[in-house]
Amino acid sequence: MAAIYPPLKLGPLQLDGCVALAPMSGVTDVVMRKIARRFGASMVVSEMVASHQLVYGDAEAQLRAEGSGIDPHIVQLAGCQPHWMAEAARLSEASGASVIDINMGCPAKKVIGGEAGSALMRDLDHATQLIQAVLDAVSIPVTVKMRLGWDDHNRNAPELAQRAEQAGVAAVTVHGRTRNQFYKGKADWAAIRAVTDAVSIPVIVNGDCLSLSDARDMLSQSGGQGVMIGRAATGQPWLAGFIAQGLAGSDHPRFPSVEERKEAALEHYEGLLSLYGHKMGIRHARKHLAGYAEHHANPLHFSDEERLRLLTSLDPAEVRHLLIALFETSAEKVAA
Numbered sequence: 102m103a104a105i106y107p108p109l110k111l112g113p114l115q116l117d118g119c120v121a122l123a124p125m126s127g128v129t130d131v132v133m134r135k136i137a138r139r140f141g142a143s144m145v146v147s148e149m150v151a152s153h154q155l156v157y158g159d160a161e162a163q164l165r166a167e168g169s170g171i172d173p174h175i176v177q178l179a180g181c182q183p184h185w186m187a188e189a190a191r192l193s194e195a196s197g198a199s200v201i202d203i204n205m206g207c208p209a210k211k212v213i214g215g216e217a218g219s220a221l222m223r224d225l226d227h228a229t230q231l232i233q234a235v236l237d238a239v240s241i242p243v244t245v246k247m248r249l250g251w252d253d254h255n256r257n258a259p260e261l262a263q264r265a266e267q268a269g270v271a272a273v274t275v276h277g278r279t280r281n282q283f284y285k286g287k288a289d290w291a292a293i294r295a296v297t298d299a300v301s302i303p304v305i306v307n308g309d310c311l312s313l314s315d316a317r318d319m320l321s322q323s324g325g326q327g328v329m330i331g332r333a334a335t336g337q338p339w340l341a342g343f344i345a346q347g348l349a350g351s352d353h354p355r356f357p358s359v360e361e362r363k364e365a366a367l368e369h370y371e372g373l374l375s376l377y378g379h380k381m382g383i384r385h386a387r388k389h390l391a392g393y394a395e396h397h398a399n400p401l402h403f404s405d406e407e408r409l410r411l412l413t414s415l416d417p418a419e420v421r422h423l424l425i426a427l428f429e430t431s432a433e434k435v436a437a
Contacts, residue, residue, distance in 0.1 A: 105349060106320060106327075106349070108349075109272065111242040112242035113242070114173060114199060117143055118142075118345040119327035119345065119348055120143050120329075120330065120342070120344050120345035121145070121328070121330070122144070122145040122330055122341045124148055124246070125331060126148050126149050127385070128335055128388060129147060129148050130148065130164075130372075130373065131167040131170075132368070132373055132376060133338050133369060133389070134146075134168070135170055136338040136339075136368065136369060137341055138171055140339035140343075140365070141343070142345065143345050144173060145171060145175065146177050146202055147165055147176045148177070149207060150166045150177060150193075151179055151180065152178045152180035152186045156189050156192060164376065166193060169197075172199065173199035173200055174200075175198065175199060175200040175201075175202055176193040176198045176200075178201060178235070179204040179212060179218060181215060181217045181221065182231075183233075183234030183235075186203070186231055186238075187235055190235045194240070194241050199241055200271075201239055201243045202244045202246055203235055204218055205245055205248075206246045206280075207219060208280045213280070219251065222247060222255070222258075223255070228261060228264070229264045229268065236270070242272075243270050244272045244273065244274065245265045245273050247261055247274070248275070248276045248279055248280050249276070249277060249278060249279050249292055250279050251280050252279050253279060255279075256292070256295075259296050259298070262296045262302075262304070263299050263300055266301065266302050272304070273296065274329055277292060277293055277307065277309070277323075287309060288309040290319045294322065296323075297323055304324075304325040304326060305327040306319045306327070307329040307331060308331070310328055310333060310344070313344045313347040316328045316344045316348060317348070320348075328344070328348070335391075336396040337392070337396055338365060338369070339357045339362065339365065359428055362431075363429070366393050366427075366428065369386075370386055370420060370424060373386045373389070374386070379417070383415060387412055390424075391412055393427060394411055394412070397427055397431040399431055403430050
């Protein structure tokens with residue numbers, strides 16, 4: 102009998118499992134999140150939304166924060182000024198958000214250059230003020246996503262998590278790398294145990310989860326209560342749901358059929374064209390199309406030339422035709 106991990110609870114909000122789809126800029130658009138949630142992801146988080154841009158009414162920020170039809174709707178906000186973070190949190194709650202997630206983990210130079218993301222881990226007093234401002238602004242649960250620390254000399258995630266818990270945060274997510282590691286090396290799941298030992302709120306473990314086996318190892322090594330799937334879900338929006346089944350105790354979690362995966366990929370492509378418009382939608386879709394090709398292309402039946410056309414074609418009809426061909430020639434793969 103497989104080990105059973107109970108569903109996560111974020112304050113008063115009871116989830117139906119313990120596996121999340123990570124917020125990923127340029128990836129976790131509302132279409133992908135809807136598909137992932139339908140396939141069983143316990144929660145799906147928006148792309149990172151710049152707080153001041155959302156308050157100013159920036160169209161791209163509004164698209165990133167979109168969550169129509171998703172329950173629970175979780176908006177991740179980034180920023181370094183308590184005023185803008187609080188205003189963006191209020192606006193998100195008024196627009197239907199169920200949870201606000203605060204980004205204190207993004208390692209991108211553009212983000213830390215603005216003293217946001219993981220740069221906040223260099224000044225825990227300021228980070229705490231920002232957390233408190235968001236908590237004071239809304240009545241819905243607030244969570245925080247962080248890394249192990251800024252670098253190996255400053256692994257202060259346990260202290261930040263303690264401060265967040267004392268302020269009233271409902272859960273924290275910890276990526277098992279420091280900011281200075283970016284995405285190099287292997288995520289250190291065991292290092293996250295220092296965080297789980299330091300707090301009583303749920304700790305969600307993030308970094309390098311590729312399979313159900315990985316998820317079980319992540320929870321075992323960290324002592325965490327949930328896992329978050331990031332880059333591996335690109336081209337596999339059903340992955341978080343599959344892993345959720347396994348962690349809920351299923352000895353034989355069901356992986357979607359090739360037909361179901363094909364229909365989801367087509368839905369995703371069409372949804373992006375509708376969401377962003379033809380020109381921008383085609384460009385936005387390329388990262389997803391590359392993911393579908395990476396996970397499903399059978400080199401014996403889907404040529405390099407077809408893959409190139411799939412990723413570069415400006416003709417939606419051709420892309421649809423190639424997506425159908427990709428899945429109809431796909432070898433069965435299961436992330437066991």
